[in-house]
Amino acid sequence: MTVVYEDLGDEAEGAAVPVRRIRFSINGKKMIAEVEPRLLLSHLIRRGIGLTGTHMGCDTTNCGACTVLVKGPGEAGGGRPVKSCTMLAVQVDGREITTVEGLAMKGAGEAGGGLHPLQEGFKEEHGLQCGFCTPGMMMAAKALLDENPDPTEEDVRWALSGNLCRCTGYQNIVKSVLWAAAKLRAESAG
Amino acid sequence: MTQALDEIKIGGLGASRKRVEDDRFIRGKGNYTDDITLPGMLHMEILRSPLAHARIKSIDASKAWDIPGVHLVLTGDMMATRNLAWMPTLSYDTQAVLATDKVRFQGQEVACVIADDPYIAKDACEAIDVDYEPLPVIVNPTQAVADGAPVIRDDKENQAGNVIYHWEVGDAAGTDRAFEQADVISRLQLHYPRSHPSPIECCGSIADFNRATSKLTVYMTTQAPHIIRAAVALVAELPEQMIRIISPDIGGGFGNKVPVYPGYVCSILASILLERPVKWIEDKTGNLISTGFARDVYLDGEMALRRDGKILGVRMGCDADHGAFFSDAQPSKFKLGLIHSAFAAYDIPVAHLMARGIYTNKAPGGVAYRCSFRVTEAMFFQERMVQAAADDLGMDQAEFRRMNFVKDEDFPHRTPLGFLTDSGQYAKCLDVGLKAVGYEDFRKRQEEARARGRLLGLGISTMTEPLGAGNSREYDILGIKMFDSAELKVHMTGKAIVRTGARGQGQGHETTWAQIVAHELGIPAEDIVVEEGDTDTAPFGMGTYASRSTPVAGAAVAMVSRKIRAKARKLAAHLLEVSEEDVEWELGRFYVRSAPDRGVTIQECAMAAYSNMPDGMEPGLENTAYYDPPNLTWPFAVYIVTVEVDPATGVWDVLTTVAVDDCGIRINPMIVEGQIMGGLTEAYAMANMQFITFDAEGNCIGSNYMDYLLPTAWETPGFELHSEVVTPCPHHPIGAKGIGECAAVGGPAAFVNAVIDALTGTGVRNIDMPLLPDRVWEAITYRRDVSGAPPVRSDD
Numbered sequence: 001m002t003v004v005y006e007d008l009g010d011e012a013e014g015a016a017v018p019v020r021r022i023r024f025s026i027n028g029k030k031m032i033a034e035v036e037p038r039l040l041l042s043h044l045i046r047r048g049i050g051l052t053g054t055h056m057g058c059d060t061t062n063c064g065a066c067t068v069l070v071k072g073p074g075e076a077g078g079g080r081p082v083k084s085c086t087m088l089a090v091q092v093d094g095r096e097i098t099t100v101e102g103l104a105m106k107g108a109g110e111a112g113g114g115l116h117p118l119q120e121g122f123k124e125e126h127g128l129q130c131g132f133c134t135p136g137m138m139m140a141a142k143a144l145l146d147e148n149p150d151p152t153e154e155d156v157r158w159a160l161s162g163n164l165c166r167c168t169g170y171q172n173i174v175k176s177v178l179w180a181a182a183k184l185r186a187e188s189a190g
Numbered sequence: 191m192t193q194a195l196d197e198i199k200i201g202g203l204g205a206s207r208k209r210v211e212d213d214r215f216i217r218g219k220g221n222y223t224d225d226i227t228l229p230g231m232l233h234m235e236i237l238r239s240p241l242a243h244a245r246i247k248s249i250d251a252s253k254a255w256d257i258p259g260v261h262l263v264l265t266g267d268m269m270a271t272r273n274l275a276w277m278p279t280l281s282y283d284t285q286a287v288l289a290t291d292k293v294r295f296q297g298q299e300v301a302c303v304i305a306d307d308p309y310i311a312k313d314a315c316e317a318i319d320v321d322y323e324p325l326p327v328i329v330n331p332t333q334a335v336a337d338g339a340p341v342i343r344d345d346k347e348n349q350a351g352n353v354i355y356h357w358e359v360g361d362a363a364g365t366d367r368a369f370e371q372a373d374v375i376s377r378l379q380l381h382y383p384r385s386h387p388s389p390i391e392c393c394g395s396i397a398d399f400n401r402a403t404s405k406l407t408v409y410m411t412t413q414a415p416h417i418i419r420a421a422v423a424l425v426a427e428l429p430e431q432m433i434r435i436i437s438p439d440i441g442g443g444f445g446n447k448v449p450v451y452p453g454y455v456c457s458i459l460a461s462i463l464l465e466r467p468v469k470w471i472e473d474k475t476g477n478l479i480s481t482g483f484a485r486d487v488y489l490d491g492e493m494a495l496r497r498d499g500k501i502l503g504v505r506m507g508c509d510a511d512h513g514a515f516f517s518d519a520q521p522s523k524f525k526l527g528l529i530h531s532a533f534a535a536y537d538i539p540v541a542h543l544m545a546r547g548i549y550t551n552k553a554p555g556g557v558a559y560r561c562s563f564r565v566t567e568a569m570f571f572q573e574r575m576v577q578a579a580a581d582d583l584g585m586d587q588a589e590f591r592r593m594n595f596v597k598d599e600d601f602p603h604r605t606p607l608g609f610l611t612d613s614g615q616y617a618k619c620l621d622v623g624l625k626a627v628g629y630e631d632f633r634k635r636q637e638e639a640r641a642r643g644r645l646l647g648l649g650i651s652t653m654t655e656p657l658g659a660g661n662s663r664e665y666d667i668l669g670i671k672m673f674d675s676a677e678l679k680v681h682m683t684g685k686a687i688v689r690t691g692a693r694g695q696g697q698g699h700e701t702t703w704a705q706i707v708a709h710e711l712g713i714p715a716e717d718i719v720v721e722e723g724d725t726d727t728a729p730f731g732m733g734t735y736a737s738r739s740t741p742v743a744g745a746a747v748a749m750v751s752r753k754i755r756a757k758a759r760k761l762a763a764h765l766l767e768v769s770e771e772d773v774e775w776e777l778g779r780f781y782v783r784s785a786p787d788r789g790v791t792i793q794e795c796a797m798a799a800y801s802n803m804p805d806g807m808e809p810g811l812e813n814t815a816y817y818d819p820p821n822l823t824w825p826f827a828v829y830i831v832t833v834e835v836d837p838a839t840g841v842w843d844v845l846t847t848v849a850v851d852d853c854g855i856r857i858n859p860m861i862v863e864g865q866i867m868g869g870l871t872e873a874y875a876m877a878n879m880q881f882i883t884f885d886a887e888g889n890c891i892g893s894n895y896m897d898y899l900l901p902t903a904w905e906t907p908g909f910e911l912h913s914e915v916v917t918p919c920p921h922h923p924i925g926a927k928g929i930g931e932c933a934a935v936g937g938p939a940a941f942v943n944a945v946i947d948a949l950t951g952t953g954v955r956n957i958d959m960p961l962l963p964d965r966v967w968e969a970i971t972y973r974r975d976v977s978g979a980p981p982v983r984s985d986d
Contacts, residue, residue, distance in 0.1 A: 038309070052225035053218015055441065057390040058474040062895030065390055100218030119216040123208055126864050130696030131215030132222065132391045132441030161904035164895070166389055166442050167696045168864060169871035170903040 022093040026051070027102030035089045041082075042066045044089035045099060053100040053135045054084060057164070061086040064163030067136035069098040069143060081143040083136075083162070100135035103142065117180040117187070118142060127176030129167030137163050141177045149185055153178065193789070194776040201715030202708040202777070203924060206860035209701045210720075211439075220439045223394045223411050228467040231396065232261055234457050235311035236476060237301040237318050239293035242329075242551040242888020243342070244322035246289060251301060254314040259306040261464055263314070264456055266290035266300070276345075277425050277455060279517035280417075280448075280667055283354070284346070285554060286515070287452040293322070294342055294514035295553050296888050297479030299452040304460045304468055327888040328352065331488060331509040331548040342514055342549045354516050354547035357525035360607050365494075365542040368503025372494035376579040381958045381978055382567045383881040384486035384511070384552070386478055386898065387559040389695070391441020393481055394471035395454045397461035406462070407434045410454055413443045413693055414733025419725045420670065421450050426458065437723035443695035444872075445557035448519040448735050449482050478898055479890045482519065483552075483882065484559030486511040487526075489571045493579045501538045501579070501594050504606065506571065508545040515554035516547060519735070520563040521665040521672065527556075527563030528656050530607035532572045535616055535654040535826065536594045541606035551888045560872055560934035562657050562736040562822075569653040573939035577649070577946065578955055587650050587947075588624055592617050595652075609656055613917045614826040615852060616652065622912050623650070623828040623850040632832060640951075645835040645970075646845075647948025652829075653936030656822040657928025658741025667732070673818040674738070675729035676746035678707065678754055680811040682800040684793025685717045688750075691731010692743035693723045697930055698861045699739065703747050705857050706924065710751030711758075712778020712792050729814050737928030740857065741823045741919075748923035750815035757811060758795040764804040765790045823919045823927035825853040829870070829940040835948040840967030842945050844874070844907035849937075852915040853929035854922065863911050865930045870909050873937020875901045877945075879960050 019034045026049060033048055045054045045068065057063035061083045069079030070087070072095050079098055103116040118138045121127065128134040137160060144151060144159035151159070156177045157170070165173060201207040214220050251263040266288040269275040276284045289300050301318050305311035328334045328342060334352035343349045369375060395410035406428060412418050415435040423430040440447060457470040472481070491506040510526050512518065520527045526545040533541060559566070580590035595616040596603045602612045627648070636646040662671035675691040688703050704718035722728055731743060755775065762780035763770040766788060774783045781789030790798075799811035832845040849866055856862045872880075879899040882892035892898035918925030938959065945961050946954065949970060956975045957965050965976045 036309070046224075047227075050227075051218070052222075053220075055222070055391070056224070057392070057441075058895050060474060060894050060896065063390050063474075104217060115216070122216050123212040126209065126860050128209075128212060128215055128696075129698070129864060129868065130389070130391070130440060130442040131211065131220050132389070134215050135218045138216070157903040161902040164390060164900050164902060166387075166444065166872075166900070167868045169867035169869075169909065170906045171867050171909060172864060174903060 020090050022090055024092045024095050024097060026097045027099060033089065037088065037090055039089040040085055041087040041089050041092055042084040045084060051099050051101050055132050055135060056085055057132065059085050062164065063133070064140060065133050065136040067139040067163060069139055071096040078142065078146045081140045100138060103138060117183040118177065121176040121180035121183065125172050125175040125179050127168065127173045133163060133165045137165065137173055141180070145181055145184060149181060151181060193779060195712050195778040197709060197777055200708050200712065201705055203705060203855065203857055205705060205858065207701055207705060207715060207858055209698050209861070211698065211700045222391055222439045222441050223396065223409050224471045226396055226409050226438065228396060228398055231467040231469055232304050232306060232464065233308040233311050234302055234304045234460060234468050234470040235308060235315050236299050236453055237315040238476065238480065239289065239296060239298040239300050241293060241322050241324055242296040242327045243292070243294060243325040245292050245325060247321040247323055249301065250319040253317040253319070254303055257310060257314045257317060259310040260303060260314045262304040262460055263318070264288060264302040264460060269459070272459065274455065274459060277450065279515060280519045281516045282522065283516035285517050287455050291345060292325070295551050296890055297476065297553060299480065302456045302460065304464065327551045327886070329550055329552060329884045329886065329888050331511055331550070334548045334550050342551060352549040354512060354549060355525045357545040358543070359530040360542035361540050362542045364540040365503045365505055368540050369494045372502055373497040374495040374582060375492055376495060376582040377492045378575050378578045378956065379490040379977060380571070380574060380956050382485045382487050382489060382570055383959055384883065385484045385559060385876055385880060386882050386892070387444035387446040387482065387484060387557065388478065388898065388900065389442025389444055389446055392472040392474060392477040393447060393451055393453065394469070395457045396467055396469040397458040398467040399461040399465060401465045405432050405434065406458065407436065408458060409436045409438055411440055411447045412437045413440065413447045413695060413735050415693055415723055415725050416691060416730050417667065417670070417733060418450065422458065435725045437693050440693070440695035443735070445484065445559045445735055446482050447695070448557055448733070449517055449555050451481055474895065475893045478882070479893045480553050482555035482557035483513065484557055485567060487567045489567065491571060491575055493575055495579055495583060499583055499585050499590050499593050501536060504533055504538055504541040506532060506541070506543045508543070510545060510547050510556070511550050511552065512547050512556055513550055513552040513554040517554045518556040520558065521659055522667055523664060524563065527558065527565070529564040529568045531565050531609055531656045532568035532607065534605040534609055534611055535596060535652055537596045537600065538606045543607055552884060558736050560869060560931045562655055562659070562931065565655050566935045569655065569935050570939045573651040574942065577943045588620060588629060591650065591652060592620055610821060611654060611824045612821060612920050614654060614824060615915055615917050616826055619826055619828045619850045619852055619915045620652065622914060623830045623848050626848045626910060626912060627830045627832060627846060645837055645948040647833050647835060647944040647946070649831045649940045649943030649947055650828065651936050651940035651943060652827065653932060654824050654826045655928065655932055655935050657737040657825060658819055658823045659736055659738055660742070660819055661821060662818045670732070672732050673816055674731040674742035674746050675814065675816045676743060676750045677729045677814040678750045678812065680754060680796045682797050684713060684796040686713055687719045687721060688747060689721045689728045690743040690747060691729050692734045692739040694734055694739065697734065697739060697865065698858065702857045702861060703744065706744060706747045707751050709924065710748055711755055737930045740926050741922060741928050742817055742819055744857070744926060745819060745923050746815045746817035749817055750813050753813040753815060754811060758792055760807065761795040761798045761803065762790050765794065765798055765802070820921045823854070823922055825851065825927040825929060825932050827851045827932045827936050829933065829937050831940040831944040833944040833948060835945060835966060837970050840963035840965065840970065842961065842966060846910065847907050848910045848912065849933060850912040850915060851929065851932055852917050853932065854917060854919045854927040855925040856913065857926060859913065862929050866911055866933045867909050869931060869933025870937050871901060871906050872934040874907060874941060876938045877941035877959055877961055879962070881960050
């Protein structure tokens with residue numbers, strides 16, 4: 001982050017914060033950032049890039065609200081789910097990140113506003129209330145559906161067990177993911 | 191020939207309309223407090239006390255001041271020079287904003303740093319050197335009232351010990367007489383453990399004081415923005431018209447975001463001093479160890495019974511652990527909230543309740559965690575007591591309840607502790623639940639399983655919850671009456687905006703308030719936008735908690751719609767060139783009684799209000815309604831849970847969960863069911879894993895999500911919901927009752943009763959929540975109750 005402060009003439013020499021330059025892509029867009037080594041990925045995404053859809057709930061890797069997908073060079077698929085509050089920004093150097101803002105990018109402007117079936121499913125099955133856990137839930141669910149297009153209820157519950165929701169009781173979240181899975185299967189069959 | 195609209199098609203009452211707010215949330219475009227960035231914004235972090243009770247000998251913040259990027263370090267002494275070291279609570283007590291003399295609980299706010307960046311502010315907090323002298327720590331009421339216990343609140347004059355209040359309700363002498371006539375007296379003692387609402391989003395604020403205009407704007411995570419505005423005006427002595435509180439999207443509240451917290455106050459003062467926006471976002475540990483907890487009440491009671499099962503009277507005692515400051519957010523007249531709503535569903539001639547509030551070295555802020563002010567404790571004790579009484583009498587659990595229920599024809603009914611319930615079909619709800627769970631069949635299977643060494647159990651819980659405070663005669667917070675409001679503006683094209691004094695946090699107000707207007711006016715719900723949470727634009731209201739939004743603000747939405755309809759009728763008469771008496775209404779349209787095909791739509795009336803009003807009529811089609819409910823609303827529910835307990839490990843699994851909720855008219859059935867499932871999950875959580883406790887030194891056990899367990903999708907059972915019983919509220923304009931909290935209130939006892947039922951024959955009457963496997967195993971193995979919160983467990 002950029003820091004500007006008053007020069008009182010009393011600053012010790014060499015106290016400058018070390019900065020690392022990293023290159024990565026987020027939602028398909030290539031980026032360069034200069035970051036403190038201790039900066040959390042979640043803060044890079046939220047404050048540095050200004051994508052506030054990735055929420056921070058607990059800062060201790062428990063709640064999963066900050067889940068994003070991270071894909072390493074040469075890895076197949078859409079990326080692995082990562083709780084971005086426990087990954088350092090410098091660790092995404094050379095990697096691809098997908099956040100909730102990147103879910104709906106394909107076919108924007110089409111009917112349904114180019115939403116990902118998971119986004120439609122969450123609305124259709126009332127899979128959210130306050131909406132705070134929702135982006136992380138959808139990203140974790142996307143990672144599941146990328147690997148397993150036809151999950152059982154139990155598969156979904158297990159895949160989302162790293163993401164906490166205090167509003168819904170999960171039943172409708174599970175239904176939302178199954179709704180999306182069915183739609184994705186129908187789309188790929190059609 | 192009338193041409194009424196199809197109400198479901200226009201998204202009116204009873205439509206399971208998809209939620210409007212989802213469109214932004216599913217795109218990651220919600221606007222929560224931490225998502226807001228203002229130009230020149232600084233960041234605040236709080237230094238908290240590591241000790242539960244200690245004298246502050248000195249605070250040296252010089253190293254923190256020296257860190258580049260630090261703009262301000264606030265300490266208690268600095269707050270004191272501005273008369274802000276202490277603030278009044280919502281319960282007529284005082285609470286330290288930043289500690290001056292002592293710290294009184296672990297996590298108490300000691301200093302604040304405001305810096306360019308939150309990382310710098312955190313570094314600077316660590317550079318502050320506080321010298322503490324540890325003091326003896328009190329972590330439960332027993333220690334607090336023991337001889338020689340240190341007085342925690344020695345800052346207060348005339349506070350001799352640690353008792354905050356004694357409060358008594360009911361008829362003591364009459365209850366004594368009932369107990370003299372009893373054939374059987376059943377007793378039960380239990381502890382409802384401390385819990386935390388723990389929304390996923392923590393608390394936070396951005397204070398923005400503009401010296402040029404003298405206006406203070408505060409974006410904050412509050413369920414009650416108007417109360418905050420009043421509090422800021424009174425505490426900070428700022429003119430109320432210069433204070434604007436904006437509550438953006440809230441990532442869950444559950445009562446946690448009702449109180450005023452020191453962090454809010456410090457961010458406001460910092461912004462005034464620095465003349466820059468100051469953002470404070472709490473971390474999870476800060477949230478769990480310092481903000482509004484819930485429950486923590488020791489309950490004991492006894493029930494006077496006739497041999498045939500009739501309940502003759504009840505005595506109930508409550509020792510409430512309020513922590514270091516009495517800052518419960520609740521109606522001021524009732525010291526322990528609405529705990530005296532206990533036993534409201536049963537026809538009990540007489541009862542008496544004694545409550546005592548106690549200071550301990552624990553976090554303050556007893557909040558109505560998904561309940562209407564301590565109703566959860568009341569209903570839990572009620573249903574645990576009822577189960578114990580039926581067991582003592584050797585009666586069937588369902589039959590004992592049915593026999594003692596208030597009968598359908600006996601409403602309105604005065605409860606033994608003073609409430610007036612007005613409607614319900616209690617026995618019918620029970621029948622639906624028993625049928626759904628296959629009661630008789632389950633009892634047979636239970637016996638067969640027991641013969642093979644398997645422990646099955648069935649627990650019933652019922653509840654009627656007083657929801658929707660006021661009326662204003664009895665309910666106020668610091669003298670401010672508990673009514674609510676709605677403003678409706680119909681534009682000339684027939685589209686509209688509704689604003690209310692409530693503030694939703696996931697309940698779907700943006701969807702459901704429009705449905706009420708659609709029901710009253712026939713304007714399609716999609717043509718109506720709903721806005722809440724900005725005190726500069728919303729009419730005054732008391733906010734959203736205690737399931738009061740639909741009962742009070744929702745009623746105001748209906749009433750303001752009717753005011754609009756009354757004016758539209760005059761416009762219709764003018765357009766149709768008939769007298770007003772000759773105009774009839776059907777959904778969305780006025781017509782001439784004698785010629786029904788001659789009519790005008792509500793949209794045509796709206797246009798006329800701006801373009802063709804009759805002579806002398808005030809232009810426009812807008813109005814505001816303030817609604818003071820005549821009574822609370824009284825939803826009723828039956829929850830039935832079946833479990834299997836593993837005797838070797840004490841682990842228990844839920845087999846079925848059946849919920850029968852009668853909440854009157856459902857505005858949006860989909861949303862109602864979502865609320866019920868959310869509540870059931872919190873009930874399961876409290877029964878199974880979720881609690882906050884303290885060790886003997888006052889260290890909070892449960893200060894993060896590794897220690898404070900919340901259920902995930904993996905553990906949470908599935909739910910079966912029933913909506914076939916509908917008893918409209920007799921006084922609510924559309925017959926609705928509160929629903930958001932019922933399952934969290936009534937649910938816990940169903941889970942606990944099921945486990946206790948599975949242990950029939952062991953003599954175990956009580957295991958305190960949460961029913962962790964080690965507790966259940968201990969109860970089974972040693973055939974004894976496992977009661978009391980650590981560290982006062984007798985065997986520790």
